[in-house]
Amino acid sequence: LCPAGLLPLCSRVWGSGARERAGLPPAQRRAFSNNKMLVELDEGSGVATVKFKSPPVNSLSLDFLTELSIGLEKLENNRGCRAVIFTSAVPKIFSAGLDVTEMCGKSTEHYAEFWRVVQNIWLRLYGSNMVTVAAINATGKTGLTWALCLWQGSSPAGGCLLALSCDYRIMADNPKFVIGLNESQLGIVAPFWFKDTFVNVVGHRIAERSLQLGSLHSAPEALQLGIVDELVPEEKLQDKAAAVVAQWLALPDHARQITKSMMRKSVLDRLLTHQEEDVQNFVGFISKESIQKSLRMYMEMLKKRKG
Template structure:
């Protein structure tokens, strides 16, 4: 089986690197391996996890050409379920996870980053955001909750409705990411944040973190995602036209 998640240990911290060239598009195999890698890291007793991607693209989000080629609604729903399982695994991880956003992070890439505790992004012309409306999709309530949590209700509304992708400096200013650094240093800064956290008394930190992040876990509960309704929206003719236009544009 092809390994799509690289595991790199840095003392008590394990880096899990998305490794599906060229842009770390998320298909069910990537998502399943991410779930397995997260569970394995916890079972191995790591103190924290860095989730990285790159180069220049942290993750381009869901693999749209793959999803468009699926034979029926059941297969499509199963693929989306695997993605949301990976998001829930990140959100509910019992140890802190720092996202090393070393490049662009649209759509599903942004969702994974929002599920993490801390976000370090590459400075420069790299963009992050939930651009679903631009291809004819409505972001589920649970995903909107994640965005509101970090940027506030009014700004989240503006970003979500317009599907705007913001560059790293703007993302930092609005609180969508926590820190910027040069692209080659992103994983190291994420690692440094975790290592500083590990210097604090462990039990109180983990107990406080669990309380503080309860809303992240709650946001991703199935009733807040409404997967059947989301899949219906995906299959809407206007949405299909938008998605196929996107694929054609990417292919040029």
Template sequence: MMSLVSFAASRAARQLIHRRSLSKRYFSSYHEKILTDINPETGICKMTLNGGPANILDSEMLEAAVKAIKFAETSKEVRGIMLTSNFDGKVFCAGLNIMDLYQKSHEHVFNYWTRVQDWYLSWYGCSKPTVAAINGHAVAGGCAWTLMCDYRIMQAGTGRKIGLNETRLGLMAPFFLVDLITATLNHRPSELILLQGMLLESEDALKIGLVDDTANLDELAKKATKQLNSFMSIPPQAYSLTKLLLREKNLKKVPGIREEDAKNIADFVTSHKVQERLRKYISALKSRKEA
């Protein structure tokens, strides 16, 4: 018969193996677009965007993002989520995939947009604490992703920008992106950013409240962890119910008009004028890469 000592040692070994098995999990079957690391001691789930070189929100990244946050939402081991990039000092996320909007059928754009809607609903509607550790450019959809989080800490210094530049590409901001930024800033600064397609460096973003804090790159994860710990010190039910109460009005808009919204976006994007603007933008990007 197994002794109490042997039993305790065996149990401890099983628990250690279990903890190690939790230490790294991959939720994307799409070339590991998102690397997910759960710390079983703190309950923090670190999600690292790994869709190089710019973490573009193509269909695979959008689906991986939804799967990852839904798993974290339902996992008993996860108490808080940190979102960051695998490309330190370069790119956090460069936004939606232009190639999913250019020279594509109405049906393709419609289906792509339903994935964008799912991404928004799952991340903005996550009941657990979420903190974005922004370690590179966060442009357009990349900025939107940070606005879905409960707190934003951006890498300090010059050279990295955050903002919503859709209008500069000839695109309109979707209504839920307008909701995201106006829920974060007052109406007037939101209006200026959206209408002018503004991109801001970290200090300017901090001044207007687009980000909540800045940190040097080597301190970014530490600050994000500290903020998550602060959020996680609040009783979970009180935190989640209050968070969803604050966001409920905006979240309820999408389900009722999903098809209409996707159709309107597809109509707009596939129009000749918008396609021509996208063609010029893509051509300019190619010229820059070749220079």
């Protein structure tokens, strides 16, 4: 069945030739799509792949995050899905991070709605029982079944947060690709749960320095700092992600899930306890004229760069 909230792209058994080329044993593979992402679930292995496809840069807009939240919820509720690999179908970009247009020139009600969706996607992903892997095939900025994150390009801010929330991060080995939480460059302060997630991955000192400077790290530097777990040639990214997922899925689910919950519970509980306070802090901060001015200047700079 197609998960609710996702439009069926196709629902069919793949031919053995296609599966052999993908390095998978004969089994049923289903695909579901909306206008922001493609979700493919291999029912034989229990591994889903979520491909972001919201050009030009997979910005984390209100619509994008809502669709992602719906998709993750349905995968979580599917007992046959044990792992998720996140990657991008847009060349050279994993995600450009939080959509600045959602935070500039809008009403306070809109800012609150947007931030609640950002909170909820982090709570769902960071607390997922699934194995989560990020396959970073491009730049990634910040922005359960096991999830593996593959980067094929850059990942700033919110995009970086999605990756940091995964269990494992694999990035394409390209020195031009960058990743990091660059909020301070825009005059924005990363919220405490962004910070907590980052600290849990790289340690306090590296996180403190990187957050203060709003640093975007090259792929080799990201590996050295521990932001990503592996670098692989871009053409081998998907195969490596599949191999890592298989390694994690070889473990008993209950032991892995309980351990993951134990390690992450305090960070999750902190936001759950202060969720509405965090929303109001964000709305009050982002509504300041000085912050709005900084965001307008940033958007104008992007327009000139495109021109």
